Amino acid sequence: MVASHAIKEGDILLELDDIHMSFGKVAALAGVSLKVRKGEIHSVIGPNGAGKTVMMNCINGLYRPQQGSITYKGERINDLKPYERAALGMSRTFQKVEVFGGMTVLDNIRLGRHIHLKSGITSGSIYIGKTAKEEVEHRKFIEEEIIDLLEIQHIRSKPTGMLPYGLQKRVELGRALALKPDLLILDEPLAGLNLEEVEDMARFILDVNEEKRWQVTCLLVEHDMGVVMDLSDRVFVLNFGNMIMDGTPEEVQNNPEVIKAYLGEEELYATRK
Amino acid sequence: MQPENRTAPNKIEITQELTIPKLFYRQAKRYGKDRVAMREKEFGIWRPITWHDYLENVKYIALGLISLGLEEGDKVSMIGDNRPEGLWAEMATLCARGIGVWLFQDCLIDEVRYIIDHSDTKFLFGEGQEEVDKAISIFNECPKLKKIIWDDPKGMRNYDEDYLISLKEVQKLGRELEKENPDLFEELINKGSGEEVALLFYTSGTTALPKGALLSHNNMLTMGQHLMQVDPCKDSDDYVSYLPFAWIGEQMMSISCGIQMGYTLNFPEEPETAQENIREIGPHVMFAPPRMYEQMTRTVQVKYLDASWIKRKFYEFSTYVGYKVANLKFDKKPVPWYWRFLEWLASITVQKKLKDHLGLSRVRNAYTGGAAMGPDHFRFFHALGVNLKQIYGQTEVAGISVVHRSGDIKFDTVGHPIPGTEVKIAEDGEILTRSPSVFLGYYKNPEATESTLQDGWLYSGDKGFLDDDGHLVVFDRTKDVFTLKDGKPFAPQYLETRLKFSPYIKDSWVIGDKKDYISAVLCIDYSVVGKWADEKKLNYTSYQELSQMPEIYDLVEKQIREANKDLPDAAKVVKFTNLYKELDADDDELTRTRKLRRAFVEKRYEDIVNGLYSENDTVHVDTTIKYEDGREAHIKTDMQIRTVKD
Numbered sequence: 001m002v003a004s005h006a007i008k009e010g011d012i013l014l015e016l017d018d019i020h021m022s023f024g025k026v027a028a029l030a031g032v033s034l035k036v037r038k039g040e041i042h043s044v045i046g047p048n049g050a051g052k053t054v055m056m057n058c059i060n061g062l063y064r065p066q067q068g069s070i071t072y073k074g075e076r077i078n079d080l081k082p083y084e085r086a087a088l089g090m091s092r093t094f095q096k097v098e099v100f101g102g103m104t105v106l107d108n109i110r111l112g113r114h115i116h117l118k119s120g121i122t123s124g125s126i127y128i129g130k131t132a133k134e135e136v137e138h139r140k141f142i143e144e145e146i147i148d149l150l151e152i153q154h155i156r157s158k159p160t161g162m163l164p165y166g167l168q169k170r171v172e173l174g175r176a177l178a179l180k181p182d183l184l185i186l187d188e189p190l191a192g193l194n195l196e197e198v199e200d201m202a203r204f205i206l207d208v209n210e211e212k213r214w215q216v217t218c219l220l221v222e223h224d225m226g227v228v229m230d231l232s233d234r235v236f237v238l239n240f241g242n243m244i245m246d247g248t249p250e251e252v253q254n255n256p257e258v259i260k261a262y263l264g265e266e267e268l269y270a271t272r273k
Numbered sequence: 274m275q276p277e278n279r280t281a282p283n284k285i286e287i288t289q290e291l292t293i294p295k296l297f298y299r300q301a302k303r304y305g306k307d308r309v310a311m312r313e314k315e316f317g318i319w320r321p322i323t324w325h326d327y328l329e330n331v332k333y334i335a336l337g338l339i340s341l342g343l344e345e346g347d348k349v350s351m352i353g354d355n356r357p358e359g360l361w362a363e364m365a366t367l368c369a370r371g372i373g374v375w376l377f378q379d380c381l382i383d384e385v386r387y388i389i390d391h392s393d394t395k396f397l398f399g400e401g402q403e404e405v406d407k408a409i410s411i412f413n414e415c416p417k418l419k420k421i422i423w424d425d426p427k428g429m430r431n432y433d434e435d436y437l438i439s440l441k442e443v444q445k446l447g448r449e450l451e452k453e454n455p456d457l458f459e460e461l462i463n464k465g466s467g468e469e470v471a472l473l474f475y476t477s478g479t480t481a482l483p484k485g486a487l488l489s490h491n492n493m494l495t496m497g498q499h500l501m502q503v504d505p506c507k508d509s510d511d512y513v514s515y516l517p518f519a520w521i522g523e524q525m526m527s528i529s530c531g532i533q534m535g536y537t538l539n540f541p542e543e544p545e546t547a548q549e550n551i552r553e554i555g556p557h558v559m560f561a562p563p564r565m566y567e568q569m570t571r572t573v574q575v576k577y578l579d580a581s582w583i584k585r586k587f588y589e590f591s592t593y594v595g596y597k598v599a600n601l602k603f604d605k606k607p608v609p610w611y612w613r614f615l616e617w618l619a620s621i622t623v624q625k626k627l628k629d630h631l632g633l634s635r636v637r638n639a640y641t642g643g644a645a646m647g648p649d650h651f652r653f654f655h656a657l658g659v660n661l662k663q664i665y666g667q668t669e670v671a672g673i674s675v676v677h678r679s680g681d682i683k684f685d686t687v688g689h690p691i692p693g694t695e696v697k698i699a700e701d702g703e704i705l706t707r708s709p710s711v712f713l714g715y716y717k718n719p720e721a722t723e724s725t726l727q728d729g730w731l732y733s734g735d736k737g738f739l740d741d742d743g744h745l746v747v748f749d750r751t752k753d754v755f756t757l758k759d760g761k762p763f764a765p766q767y768l769e770t771r772l773k774f775s776p777y778i779k780d781s782w783v784i785g786d787k788k789d790y791i792s793a794v795l796c797i798d799y800s801v802v803g804k805w806a807d808e809k810k811l812n813y814t815s816y817q818e819l820s821q822m823p824e825i826y827d828l829v830e831k832q833i834r835e836a837n838k839d840l841p842d843a844a845k846v847v848k849f850t851n852l853y854k855e856l857d858a859d860d861d862e863l864t865r866t867r868k869l870r871r872a873f874v875e876k877r878y879e880d881i882v883n884g885l886y887s888e889n890d891t892v893h894v895d896t897t898i899k900y901e902d903g904r905e906a907h908i909k910t911d912m913q914i915r916t917v918k919d
Contacts, residue, residue: 143316149427154545156317203428210430 019068046238092185101161112178166197301328334365336447353400375519401425467491477864485716497529508535525672551632563646591619595656647770651684686744775832
């Protein structure tokens with residue numbers, strides 16, 4: 001495993017090179033290349049069906065691209081399984097929340113921490129000394145860094161499935177953060193939220209990205225242009241599996257091709273501003 | 274019945290010299306590291322703060338303020354949720370010989386600006402980013418404001434204004450000053466006298482701009498002592514501090530009584546977790562405005578509707594017994610042994626559990642005050658076995674002046690004056706109070722002071738009378754009292770609280786002064802009515818839509834008929850309408866303590882009032898509403914007007 005401190009701010013954390021992914025005859029991704037630098041918020045935008053989620057699934061290992069290479073922290077990860085990629089510090093949230101409805105909020109978040117638990121089943125069942133100490137430390141991390149950050153103290157012990165959608169999204173983010181990731185993939189974190197929840201979520205993303213204790217690189221898939229343009233350092237535009245451009249928010253907003261392909265459809269992708 | 278004037282375990286003699294800081298210092302030295310002064314739930318764990326820690330923190334904040342340039346008599350404002358840092362800041366202000374001002378946590382920018390400017394605030398303690406943002410936006414308009422102090426670092430990483438300083442830095446300055454001048458803190462504390470102004474408290478004001486009441490150390494201390502003479506607390510008691518510090522009732526419990534009795538203050542993790550945290554602590558004494566108790570009643574009523582058949586039967590049995598026994602006690606009649614047995618049965622099957630869920634399992638005395646509470650709610654708690662007492666008070670007497678005594682409770686009165694307090698009724702029925710706790714006057718408002726304080730008597734502006742047992746009965750605000758069609762006076766709040774006993778009704782506003790009949794504007798409880806509508810399979814998308822559905826009107830009409838029962842004909846609600854929105858303090862419709870600002874709503878909803886007194890069965894509303902973040906929305910709707918059928 002490459003230690004995360006070896007990669008400095010501004011270095012390339014994740015690189016996709018000429019990724020091809022097709023389902024039967026449908027090419028979802030046709031030679032996509034992307035460079036995500038450490039410390040930035042890199043957004044991926046594109047119309048519905050452009051291949052954004054497929055791209056995310058390739059990155060975290062749910063899909064295996066037929067061609068091209070994915071490099072993370074300088075290491076080719078094409079052949080790694082999702083959990084092996086998670087161990088490298090990669091976590092994600094899903095477009096439609098994928099939380100464990102019957103479990104409490106705290107248990108959902110703890111689950112994200114599981115990968116960092118060193119003790120095995122035997123010492124866990126005896127639960128003395130090192131194991132107990134380890135759990136106290138993880139508890140401290142979850143409480144001080146995640147529950148406090150996401151302001152979910154009041155629902156800590158509620159079953160996640162009973163919560164409103166906006167809070168479930170927050171819990172899912174909490175679970176992704178419990179991994180203490182270096183790269184956080186957020187697949188439409190704002191979809192289906194009301195204005196207040198959007199503002200909260202945008203604030204959390206910024207906090208996670210900027211706060212000294214976190215400084216997580218974010219790969220953000222989002223439709224809400226107002227938020228994308230405000231938050232992102234760079235924006236990657238995808239259309240029908242092809243990259244249209246990758247640049248700063250200003251460049252993207254002024255690119256005629258992007259406007260034609262995407263931003264022009266104001267009604268569909270109206271910003272919430 | 275508890276014996277009155279029983280000497281509290283640590284009775285404190287209040288002399289003219291005694292100040293809050295002197296007493297605080299004495300208590301902190303006495304309890305030291307052995308006793309917990311406060312607890313805060315943080316990161317999911319209750320963390321204790323001993324008296325020693327309390328003193329240390331206050332000391333360095335106080336010295337830090339001096340180091341920043343605080344001078345005698347300077348005003349220091351505080352805004353934020355209830356948390357130890359807020360109380361430290363207040364105590365430090367008093368120790369450094371400043372004057373404390375508290376603002377409600379949810380004050381809008383205009384209110385913050387008015388109070389900061391009017392009070393000549395020099396330093397402002399805000400909790401975190403939200404409060405700092407408010408303060409920054411008014412900073413340039415308040416020239417006397419020098420520094421803004423914050424304690425929660427969350428989201429504060431990009432703020433670099435030079436007038437911002439963190440609480441930690443203030444304490445650091447304090448430590449440095451202590452090195453130069455080790456005895457300064459003690460010297461400052463020893464300087465003060467009881468007559469000096471301690472707090473400048475802004476009254477919520479149902480009519481005009483808030484007025485700043487000046488309260489001395491002596492006012493605060495005597496108030497606390499007199500209350501504790503009636504219902505003594507122990508230093509091993511627990512109290513949960515979750516109501517705004519800007520409300521005098523919370524000051525009375527946390528400061529006046531808190532430092533005299535030395536009980537432990539507990540601060541909830543977040544405002545949203547308060548109810549849960551109260552349950553974890555199980556306080557011995559509780560003081561809350563009626564809306565808190567109304568909320569609890571609503572919770573129980575709704576859970577009851579949801580419960581299984583067997584649970585409902587048990588609940589019905591226990592409330593039947595509870596009401597029966599409570600009524601016997603209210604009438605001061607002996608409770609026969611078989612009723613005692615049934616009471617015990619009700620207690621072990623239902624009441625104990627229910628009280629535990631409400632956080633009332635250990636409560637010796639629960640108080641309600643600050644607004645009127647209906648007899649129905651009152652009876653409800655006594656039927657549960659909770660010793661709920663009414664109190665009557667106001668900011669101008671540093672808290673309260675009249676309270677029920679255990680065993681002598683009448684739900685339509687507020688009880689007897691506390692020791693050291695005289696209450697009399699003026700010729701026109703106004704309630705007058707005289708006690709050592711009566712305030713010094715209004716800040717920068719001699720006219721108001723003159724009309725409120727005459728020959729040492731405090732003119733309350735409330736109408737009331739003393740009943741045959743010497744209990745004070747508070748009728749209503751003098752200016753709110755109605756004259757009915759038959760010429761009789763009528764207190765609208767009586768009817769309003771009656772209407773609010775229904776779990777479906779959250780707020781009510783009764784109209785009818787010098788009119789032919791009484792009418793009411795009601796706000797449904799969105800969650801309770803929403804749930805009811807879900808069960809009835811009614812579709813709705815918003816409060817506005819739900820409130821105007823005919824089925825909801827039927828439901829509300831039923832509730833009104835219930836409230837109309839046993840009322841004289843002239844006092845019955847004849848017409849009503851459901852308001853399309855909830856009444857809100859942010860829209861100036863309620864005060865920050867959720868009292869109805871009658872004159873304001875009458876003007877704002879003039880069309881609705883006219884509609885209620887016309888032949889029409891709808892009233893058209895076309896208005897703009899403002900959200901908290903300044904955005905505006907346009908609302909167009911028709912509100913139905915319904916006549917209540919007998």
